Amino acid sequence: MDFDAIILAGGRSSRLGGSAKSALMLDGATLLERSVAAAAGARQAVVVGPEAAGLPGGVLSTREDPPFAGPAAAIAAGLSALRGAGRADMVLVLACDMPRVAEAVHALLNALPGEGGDGVIAASADGRQQPLAGFYSTAALERAVQDAAARNALVNGSVFALLASLDVQAVVVPAGSTDDVDTWDDAAALGVAVREQ
Secondary structure (H helix, E strand, C coil): CCEEEEEECCCCCHHHCCCCHHHCEECCEEHHHHHHHHCCCCCCEEEECCCCCCCCCCCEEECCCCCCCCHHHHHHHHHHHHHECECCCEEEEEECCCCCHHHHHHHHHHHHHHCCCCEEEEECCCCCEEEEEEEEEHHHHHHHHHHHHHCCCCCCCCHHHHHCCCCEEEEECCCCCCCCCCCHHHHHHHCCECCCC
16 A cells, blocks of 8 residues: 655644653653654655654654644645655554554554545544544545635644545544543553653
């Protein structure tokens, strides 16, 4: 499966007192490193957020405009950065704050060849969807971004609203694989910690 990857790492982490989620650690790797690893196999990958040290060679870096403009704007910035390198038919969109997302990516990738439409989105067993863990048709996502930009709906826009025009199939992923870190309680529950100095 030929795909590109957009990894979102540009939030304010306000409920973590400003500690960057991307730099939090689990099992000796930052959450950003774990997200990049989860996207292994991508033809091209871009991290959208503040300049991150230690990105693997070939991983692009860009920033949403304006900074902290939210995930819809970050997806648009990621697509723009990938455009210069040509593009794959599908794009994996991942938030960097899901420490075990590699399991979800694996499940989504396995489901993708059998699905028609515009891609697949991670879902929990009770049906809750996680739009920041999904494979989407690059062309369909580009059209959605253009439509949102024309309506001035990218900055601080909803990702669900951005994806509303796409025909995506929900795929139940392993329990816990899209659990994210929004608070220190979340971090503790997932075994995530601040990097020791």
